[in-house]
Each structure stands twice: as structure tokens, then as C-alpha cells.
Amino acid sequence: MNGKKRKILLTAMRLFSTTSFHQTSMQQIADVCGLSKGSLYTYFKSKEELLSDIFEYYYQVLHDQIAAAKNESDSHEEHFIREMAIRARHYYAFQEFFMMQLKEIRGLEDSSLHDFVRQESIQLRKRTEGQIAAIYGEEIIPYAPDLNTSIKGMMISYLGEIIEQDVQHDFDRLARHLFQQLNASALWMLQNKQEPFFKASGSDKEDGLYSESVHPLYFIKKLKALAEGEQDASFALDSIALLEKELLEVNPRAAVLTGMLFNLKSLPHMKAMAEELEQAVSRMPKTIY
Template sequence: MTRWSLMNKGSGNMNEKKEKIINTAIDLFAKKGFYTTSIQEIAESSDVSKGAFYLHFHSKDELLLEIFKYYYELMNQKIQDAEDLNKTPKENLIRQLEVQYEEILKHKSFIMTQLREQAITLNKDLYDFLRYKEIEFHKWYERVLVSVYGERVDPYTVDIVVLFEGMKNSLLQLLIQETVEVEPHRAATYLVERLDVLVNQILEAKEEPLITKEQMQKSYASISSPKEQIVHEVNEELIRMQEVIAKLDVTEDKKEELQGVIDFLTSEIKKETPKKFVIQGMLANVKGIPELDKHRKWISQKLDVRLL
């Protein structure tokens, strides 16, 4: 089985069943495609029931989003681990680019399948997530450029990143499609040598930047962070819980009590730093109500909160 273990060091805390479903889906999507792989197939190949699948993911689209989150966590961690304080910033950049190529090429079948089927562009949450990661990588490149070439390069970092990413991604596309074969270390070294030429030419020209940081910030202003996406998704789930509560065969006092729990949770998740023990306690208040159980479990998974 292909194993992508990824970015926020958070994958180590992931529920074992959820991680197995993700890894299984990666293999199935790579072999069969996203649209032709059924949830039933994913569940059976993961040795879980279809009901257990839905405790972790509402749909295949949500699963695909989680796969990419998982992948980016792994990629981020590997890039961080590749940094060696005993090496120069430029040597570290070469190694970090090499790692990016290695990881992407390991999973080129999966990536090619997604691009071919356009599953990414048809999934708005995934598209927004990838755009946000694009911003993060852009900022990372800006920091690296300053560490390699000094503060004088700072006004031109956006121009340089755009041009450098164009070279890097064009070469990567050829490698993924197996149009050419180039060893990752050689590719990374070659790209950084071209980067040297590019930076020197831009600094010598002393022209005004084509694209400023301010312009880039404006273009990214409408893109929400993964944290904001999670809050939005949990909020939608709480709305669904309200609809279920309204139809419960219980007293009006009980409905009002349960509605109070939903209101409290809605308020808590929107805080800058939600308290897990508070969320845990609130979810415990709806325990024992079968109609709400799947919603309670889904929210606990999404917010990484252990159920009482």
C-alpha cells in the first residue's frame, strides 16, 4: 500500500481507522479513479463498515479533501526535517526542493488521476484549501529567498517566486507525465542554479517590481484558512443538529435544553482558541440520543475532541 504519512505533525494523532481509510482511498483512487471508486469499495478495503466510514467522512468529496490535508502535512514535515543547521541556506533549499520532487513523484499516479478527472476543480472546499496552501508555500519561498540572497531581494520576492515556480512546476509536469526522466537531486540543483541567475539579473536591473507584496495580499484576501473551513463545516453540522432536535419526540423543555447546547457550541467554536474540554462537555450533554449520535461523533472527529 502507498503510504503518505503528512504536514502538521498532526497525522500522528489521527484516529487509526480514519488513517486506514485515507491510505486505502489513496490507493483505490490512483488505480481506479475518484469517480469510479465507490464508498462501499473504500469501506470494504479498509475493513470497516459503511456506517463507520460516514462517522469519519460525510462524502467522497470530504475524504478527498482530507487526503490532500494529510499529504500536505507530510510534505511540510519532510521539508522541515530536510533543513540542516550545519548547511548553508542555499544547500538547504536544494535539499528541500529535492524532497518536494521525491514525494510528489512517489504519488504521481494519484495526482495524475485527480488532474485528469478534474476532481479538484469540482470540489470547492478542496480548491480553496489548495489555494490557501499555495499562499503558505509562497510565503515560505519569500522567507527562503531572503535567507539565501539577503534583504536586498525582499522587494522582488513575489516576482522571483512566480518565475521560479513556473520553472519548477513545468519541469515537475514533465516528470509526472514521464515525458523525461531526471533524478530529483539533479533537478533541484539545476533549478537553484537558474534561480541564482534570475535573482542576479533582477537585482542588477534595479527595475520596479512587476508584482508587489501588497498586490498579492489583496488577491489572497478572500481565501479562508483551513481553520476557518473547519469552523464553517462544524457550524453547518450544528445547523443540521438543530433540524433534528426540532423533530425529536421529546418535551419542549428538553428541546430548549438541547438547543442551548447547540448555541453554546456554535459560540465556542468561533472563538480564537476554543477550549476542547468545554466542547467535550457540551457534546456529552447530547449523549444517549440516537438521532444525534452520528452528528456528535462527526463533530468530535472534526475538532479532534475525545468523546466522554
């Protein structure tokens, strides 16, 4: 995403959070961004499109950061703590997003944005519950919804205090601290066998509640490593660079993704990994892909 478009998104997010979506005009957004109204419309055709892109951008950045930090050598516990730190840092950086979301999403007539946010929330819930199951084993599965609710509530409470105090904090330390509390709760639940408050959905489990999909950017890192030192490295690296750049856009263009994947699949030593990347791309949310 180019710098100008990102500036517009962040500016609009702040304006929507301090006033409201309905009370903020495209002219006001243009004025704050230092653009003419006509120039603003070259980036976004309507205020509704701008709001939709804010939500897509917010979740895309979060997913990209998690994918970039993925480390195969991490234990399940280390992976969970690392991701909690990324989420906390991301939520803090985009605190205006929460204010805007609470104020705006309930008042919109178009249900597509409601559906998008709901699906993202479901996926994050499934991801967290899957990680909890990976750490503690199958016997924790009945308690995974309760533990997910606990970690989510604790993070919101701690971040609320951090924002209120308006001081810098170590989010890696916060993530470890939250995990210690989660761990104590998990061990207590396993020991006491108390009936869970929330029940795990059988359909969720069948739909892959505890399987974690791999983000396309993870395969980008793998492909870069494969390309280094090969005779056709420049061709491969150029294709990978274009793929990575496109995947970081709010709305990646299918033609670019398809073309660059075709290039990589034509290279014998990259074909298998490129096909895995192609599968990961096909699983990206339709609102983004």
C-alpha cells in the same frame, strides 16, 4: 496515522484521480481496500470527509518532511536546495494528488476545501519568497514573486517530463539544477533593475511574508536531545513520543497535545523549550489542529 487509514486515503486519491470524486462511491473504495462498506464508515463518516482528509494529509506530510530535514548548520542556500528536493520528491510521490486536485476542487460546492488549499498555497508562496529574500538580501524583495513563479513553473515542467519518461531521477540533483537557474535569474534582475512583472504585496510583508515559522516537529527533535541523560528521561521521552505520534496525525487531539505539553513544562530543564513548542502548536492550521 494507522496503516489502514493511510491505505484508504491513498486508494481513494487514486480512484478520484482516475475517475472522479462524484463518480466514485464509498462501496468502490471499500471494495478496492478489501473492507466492508460499514468498516469504511468507521474511519470516515462521508466521502466529503475522506476528500478533506486527503488534502490535509498531503500537506501535513510535506510540512513534516521539511521539518524533519531542518538542519541549523545549513546556509540559506543549502536550506533552500534541501527543501526544493523534498518538495520535488513529495510531488512526484503524490502525482495522483495533482490530477485529483485539478479535476475535483473546482466542482465542489463546499468552499472550505477551496479556502484550505488557497491558504496552503499562500503559505508555501510566502515561505519560498522568504527564503529567496534570506539568500539575496532585501534588494531582491521586489523580485521575489517573479522568482517564486519561475521556480514553481520550472519544477512543474521538470516533474511533468520525469513522470512522462517514467524513469528514476535524482531529486537532489534536480533541486541544485533548479537553484542554478533561479540564481542566474536573480542576479540578472539585481543587475538590470528591470521592473518586476508581479509586485510584492505590502500587506504580505506586514503580515510576515519574509518570516519563517518553525514547525512543531523541529522542537520535538530539540526536546529529545534535552531529555537524553537526564534522571527523568523515561518520563520526558514517553511524553515526547506521545506528542510526536499525535502531531503526525491528520487531526491531532487537543487533549493529548495539552496533556503532554503540561508534562514537559513541569520539568525545569525542558520548560522553556516546551513553551516554544506550545507556541508552534498554537500556530498550526486550524483545519489540522
